[in-house]
Amino acid sequence: xxxxxxxxxxxxxxxxxxxxxxxxxxxxxxxxxxxxxxxxxxxxxxxxxxxxxxxxxxxxxxxxxxxxxxxxxxxxxxxxxxxxxxxxxxxxxxxxxxxxxxxxxxxxxxxxxxxxxxxxxxxxxxxxxxxxxxxxxxxxxxxxxxxxxxxxxxxxxxxxxxxxxxxxxxxxxxxxxxxxxxxxxxxxxxxxxxxxxxxxxxxxxxxxxxxxxxxxxxxxxxxxxxxxxxxxxxxxxxxxxxxxxxxxxxxxxxxxxxxxxxxxxxxxxxxxxxxxxxxxxxxxxxxxxxxxxxxxxxx
Amino acid sequence: xxxxxxxxxxxxxxxxxxxxxxxxxxxxxxxxxxxxxxxxxxxxxxxxxxxxxxxxxxxxxxxxxxxxxxxxxxxxxxxxxxxxxxxxxxxxxxxxxxxxxxxxxxxxxxxxxxxxxxxxxxxxxxxxxxxxxxxxxxxxxxxxxxxxxxxxxxxxxxxxxxxxxxxx
Numbered sequence: 001x002x003x004x005x006x007x008x009x010x011x012x013x014x015x016x017x018x019x020x021x022x023x024x025x026x027x028x029x030x031x032x033x034x035x036x037x038x039x040x041x042x043x044x045x046x047x048x049x050x051x052x053x054x055x056x057x058x059x060x061x062x063x064x065x066x067x068x069x070x071x072x073x074x075x076x077x078x079x080x081x082x083x084x085x086x087x088x089x090x091x092x093x094x095x096x097x098x099x100x101x102x103x104x105x106x107x108x109x110x111x112x113x114x115x116x117x118x119x120x121x122x123x124x125x126x127x128x129x130x131x132x133x134x135x136x137x138x139x140x141x142x143x144x145x146x147x148x149x150x151x152x153x154x155x156x157x158x159x160x161x162x163x164x165x166x167x168x169x170x171x172x173x174x175x176x177x178x179x180x181x182x183x184x185x186x187x188x189x190x191x192x193x194x195x196x197x198x199x200x201x202x203x204x205x206x207x208x209x210x211x212x213x214x215x216x217x218x219x220x221x222x223x224x225x226x227x228x229x230x231x232x233x234x235x236x237x238x239x240x241x242x243x244x245x246x247x248x249x250x251x252x253x254x255x256x257x258x259x260x261x262x263x264x265x266x267x268x269x270x271x272x273x274x275x276x277x278x279x280x281x282x283x284x285x286x287x288x289x290x291x292x293x294x295x296x297x298x299x
Numbered sequence: 300x301x302x303x304x305x306x307x308x309x310x311x312x313x314x315x316x317x318x319x320x321x322x323x324x325x326x327x328x329x330x331x332x333x334x335x336x337x338x339x340x341x342x343x344x345x346x347x348x349x350x351x352x353x354x355x356x357x358x359x360x361x362x363x364x365x366x367x368x369x370x371x372x373x374x375x376x377x378x379x380x381x382x383x384x385x386x387x388x389x390x391x392x393x394x395x396x397x398x399x400x401x402x403x404x405x406x407x408x409x410x411x412x413x414x415x416x417x418x419x420x421x422x423x424x425x426x427x428x429x430x431x432x433x434x435x436x437x438x439x440x441x442x443x444x445x446x447x448x449x450x451x452x453x454x455x456x457x458x459x460x461x462x463x464x465x466x467x
Contacts, residue, residue, distance in 0.1 A: 073415065097417045102425040102432065113417065150419035153408045157401050161377060162356045 003291050005091060005118060006261055008041055008049040009241055010285035011131065011171040011227070015053040015081045030280050031058060035065045036269050037285065038085060042066050046287060047090030048116070050129040052082050052171055059083040071095050073112055082112045082129050082170075091118045099128055101150035103143060110147050111170070113154070122292050123254040126163045128154065130170035132180070144174055148184025155185075155246065156199050164248035165255050168201060171227070171240050171283065176206045187244050194247055201244035204262045204288065209239050212264060213275075222275035226264050227283040243288045252293050261289025315405065322406035329423055330382065330400075333430045337443075338387065344450055345384055345443060347397070352381040354399060382433075384442060386450045393449065395442050398433055414438045 012034050041049055051059065063070040063085055071093045072083035086093040096113040111130035132147050133140035155166050174180045181187040181203065188194050189206035213221040225237030249257040265285035270278050277284065327349060334347035353376045380400040386392035398413035408421045411429045414436065420426040433439055
């Protein structure tokens with residue numbers, strides 16, 4: 001097994017939208033591009049890609065076209081639209097649970113829990129993949145706070161049951177500094193704090209909030225986040241796509257978070273050299289890395 | 300003048316404990332009332348109640364390795380709670396685990412976990428909704444049906460010498 005396991009998350013935008021045959025055609029064209037992106041990720045050794053805004057059909061199509069195996073809730077509703085693509089030579093993955101919150105007027109599934117295993121010698125990993133409701137609806141802000149608190153409860157309960165290695169990732173529709181991610185989910189920019197506090201989650205995406213490339217000369221490279229929202233005035237870019245890691249990943253017994261592998265995958269065919277994102281997509285994949293470092297296990 | 304931090308912490312802890320007791324009683328009452336409604340809905344066939352249970356810890360490899368180094372092994376089970384369903388008034392009734400209930404330190408949020416679902420409830424209203432979601436699930440419905448079928452089957456057995464059958 002390659003010692004470095006690279007894991008990605010991508011909001012593909014491939015979920016169905018009501019509309020015309022023209023839109024349906026665009027969806028098929030988008031699926032072709034998405035397939036190329038996923039193929040590219042596999043070629044670069046990404047062992048597992050969590051995907052959002054996807055249908056069962058699109059997930060199966062991406063799997064069969066790229067050679068990844070898939071895992072999801074077979075009764076997945078399109079609202080959650082989450083699945084995993086994984087390379088069994090690097091990691092095995094299976095669906096665990098729908099992780100939801102009972103909110104005032106309904107119960108909402110906005111996260112799926114998966115179990116990952118890389119080898120018999122290494123501890124398993126609980127991976128929770130979330131897609132929280134959009135900022136387009138003002139009332140969703142409160143929902144995201146509730147989902148953050150609910151997810152923190154689930155993370156704490158898993159850690160209490162000895163599942164120390166917990167990864168939370170997805171499109172939160174909030175920035176790393178927003179209350180849902182900090183006060184509710186206990187995401188922190190502070191590695192030392194995350195290492196000491198069992199319930200805290202280290203969020204490496206604090207380091208990716210701004211422009212990724214330094215300005216040298218015009219035209220400015222365009223890429224100050226993981227997703228673009230072209231209609232906004234304050235900033236078109238947001239860092240809504242994130243990974244957070246439980247404390248155990250910073251201690252070095254079993255799995256170790258490899259911060260240098262963190263990357264916004266702004267590469268062709270999704271991106272041009274100037275950093276323009278493909279017009280049919282609004283999210284880049286994000287990629288992180290972890291390394292095996294169990295006691296008695298060679299890395 | 301600000302209060303001495305030790306005295307303030309003492310007072311805070313006592314108040315938090317009192318609040319937790321109140322919330323725990325409220326949560327248990329909610330589950331009891333839920334059980335009463337299930338009993339009514341099932342024609343007094345099924346009893347639903349909260350009880351302690353033990354579930355296996357994952358015992359992930361790293362915990363064992365660390366425990367081995369420190370000379371102690373982590374216990375492989377953890378005490379928690381579950382909601383059970385059984386046939387009313389039948390001592391030999393099978394006891395079916397409907398969902399695991401994990402209380403937080405401050406009681407809420409409570410996690411309900413069944414089959415492929417994990418639902419977090421942050422207060423009494425959400426707990427009521429979570430319990431409704433539990434019984435709306437066809438997999439829970441199947442468990443109730445199985446219990447009711449067992450009760451029906453037991454009625455067909457001769458009553459003499461059948462100590463395990465449900466009492467009217």
